[in-house]
Amino acid sequence: MIGAEFGAGREVLGISRVEGPIVIVEGVEGVGYDEVVDVIDPEGHARRGRVLETGEGFAVIEVFSGTTGLSIASTRVRFSGRPMRMAVAEEMLGRVFNGLGDPIDGQPDPLAEDWADLNGQPVNPTARQYPQYAIRTGISAIDGMNSLILGQKLPIFSGNGLPHEQIAAQIVRQSGLLVSEGVGEFAVVFAALGIKHDVAEFFRDAFASTGALTRVAMFLNLADDPAVERIVTPRAALTLAEFLAFEKGMHVLAVLIDMTNYCEALRQVSSARGEIPSRKGYPGYLYSDLASLYERTGRLKGRGGSITQLPILTMPNDDITHPVPDLTGYITEGQIVLSRDLFQQGIYPPVNVLPSLSRLMKDSIGEGFTRSDHPHLASQLYAAYARAQEVRSLASVIGEEELSSVDQAYLRFGNAFEREFVGQATHEARSIEQTLDVGWQVLSTLPRSELTRLREEELEAHYRHREAPGPRRRGEAGRA
Numbered sequence: 049m050i051g052a053e054f055g056a057g058r059e060v061l062g063i064s065r066v067e068g069p070i071v072i073v074e075g076v077e078g079v080g081y082d083e084v085v086d087v088i089d090p091e092g093h094a095r096r097g098r099v100l101e102t103g104e105g106f107a108v109i110e111v112f113s114g115t116t117g118l119s120i121a122s123t124r125v126r127f128s129g130r131p132m133r134m135a136v137a138e139e140m141l142g143r144v145f146n147g148l149g150d151p152i153d154g155q156p157d158p159l160a161e162d163w164a165d166l167n168g169q170p171v172n173p174t175a176r177q178y179p180q181y182a183i184r185t186g187i188s189a190i191d192g193m194n195s196l197i198l199g200q201k202l203p204i205f206s207g208n209g210l211p212h213e214q215i216a217a218q219i220v221r222q223s224g225l226l227v228s229e230g231v232g233e234f235a236v237v238f239a240a241l242g243i244k245h246d247v248a249e250f251f252r253d254a255f256a257s258t259g260a261l262t263r264v265a266m267f268l269n270l271a272d273d274p275a276v277e278r279i280v281t282p283r284a285a286l287t288l289a290e291f292l293a294f295e296k297g298m299h300v301l302a303v304l305i306d307m308t309n310y311c312e313a314l315r316q317v318s319s320a321r322g323e324i325p326s327r328k329g330y331p332g333y334l335y336s337d338l339a340s341l342y343e344r345t346g347r348l349k350g351r352g353g354s355i356t357q358l359p360i361l362t363m364p365n366d367d368i369t370h371p372v373p374d375l376t377g378y379i380t381e382g383q384i385v386l387s388r389d390l391f392q393q394g395i396y397p398p399v400n401v402l403p404s405l406s407r408l409m410k411d412s413i414g415e416g417f418t419r420s421d422h423p424h425l426a427s428q429l430y431a432a433y434a435r436a437q438e439v440r441s442l443a444s445v446i447g448e449e450e451l452s453s454v455d456q457a458y459l460r461f462g463n464a465f466e467r468e469f470v471g472q473a474t475h476e477a478r479s480i481e482q483t484l485d486v487g488w489q490v491l492s493t494l495p496r497s498e499l500t501r502l503r504e505e506e507l508e509a510h511y512r513h514r515e516a517p518g519p520r521r522r523g524e525a526g527r528a
Contacts, residue, residue, distance in 0.1 A: 242309030
């Protein structure tokens with residue numbers, strides 16, 4: 049659908065040079081940056097592209113479907129005189145598209161309600177509304193301790209072989225708003241970047257089998273698709289998200305997986321252009337390029353909708369200081385970090401809560417948002433688990449038998465926290481009440497004197513409930 053309204057424009061016969069996915073045209077004037085073009089091969093087949101760089105009498109163009117078969121003398125380049133635009137419509141929900149926004153689900157093109165610039169529009173910071181209200185993901189390690197807030201950008205840092213695909217599918221299937229009064233419809237825009245065919249089928253089957261696909265728009269860029277298409281895919285997805293959020297008043301969760309593949313494509317194109325590389329060969333503008341994607345997020349004053357971003361990336365060699373996670377962490381409002389150690393212990397989802405952080409959580413939980421005990425319970429769980437990790441290190445030196453009774457209680461808490469609070473079934477969607485109740489349950493393994501971050505009235509209510517006489521409801525004994 050990108051370029052579907054391409055009209056007749058200036059046309060040049062012949063190109064001067066071809067370098068990988070890059071075509072250089074000379075003898076042109078008045079060409080603009082990011083202008084969309086048609087590159088027409090000798091057989092008359094058009095390939096879409098866009099202008100990366102312009103100068104006096106020349107233009108550098110990236111061709112999305114590659115440059116194989118192009119002839120320097122016979123190739124024609126037609127300039128449109130406008131930036132890349134995309135047809136957007138509400139009926140795109142429930143559909144599957146390729147990385148350029150063309151339908152690949154066997155159905156006809158959606159009827160365009162509008163044409164939107166792929167680069168989006170700059171948002172005036174004074175027009176932004178502070179993100180509030182949590183999004184329920186059904187995953188306790190996120191909802192309870194690193195809440196995803198409406199209008200926030202919160203990435204997931206994973207590694208090769210870790211189950212980030214399963215986590216992404218689970219969040220898309222069971223995510224929703226915690227506050228329903230006076231808010232708009234909830235939708236998901238899912239963009240997969242450079243994934244394998246079997247992973248793409250996994251996502252399609254996971255969404256279709258549970259009925260989640262009806263509220264999801266999928267953009268699939270496969271590993272064997274041209275790398276330059278990968279640069280367009282997240283922009284196409286976010287263009288639809290902006291239309292649904294700010295024109296249709298929907299609350300949109302944008303899931304982008306895997307942003308590391310996007311950055312690799314950016315590095316490949318930068319190398320083909322002969323640019324001077326920066327850290328680990330990535331272009332020096334990697335930070336600003338990622339920011340141009342991540343900052344297309346938030347809530348606007350006077351608009352009912354919002355965009356919440358959940359980028360997912362794999363850290364090469366599990367190195368959190370690698371340029372991709374490092375720069376992502378600077379731009380976004382926290383991170384969810386997956387642990388290989390927890391994964392090897394069979395714990396799913398393997399979220400390591402200690403290096404994870406949601407910077408906007410503190411103002412969007414508690415009384416009036418989730419539950420009044422949520423902030424203090426999350427703080428207590430964090431502090432107790434940090435102490436449990438210290439005790440584990442001590443036990444590895446002196447042995448568990450030499451630990452005090454309190455330290456042994458922390459060991460039991462650490463195991464219960466990982467197995468019962470962090471760990472849950474792949475199809476288990478916990479409500480916020482269930483998450484907080486499980487948190488109280490694992491904290492019950494510690495002496496009451498150690499629960500210093502909880503209010504006295506919260507402790508009294510909890511222990512009074514545990515010690516209340518009379519028959520218990522089914523399952524209540526396990527919580528006690």
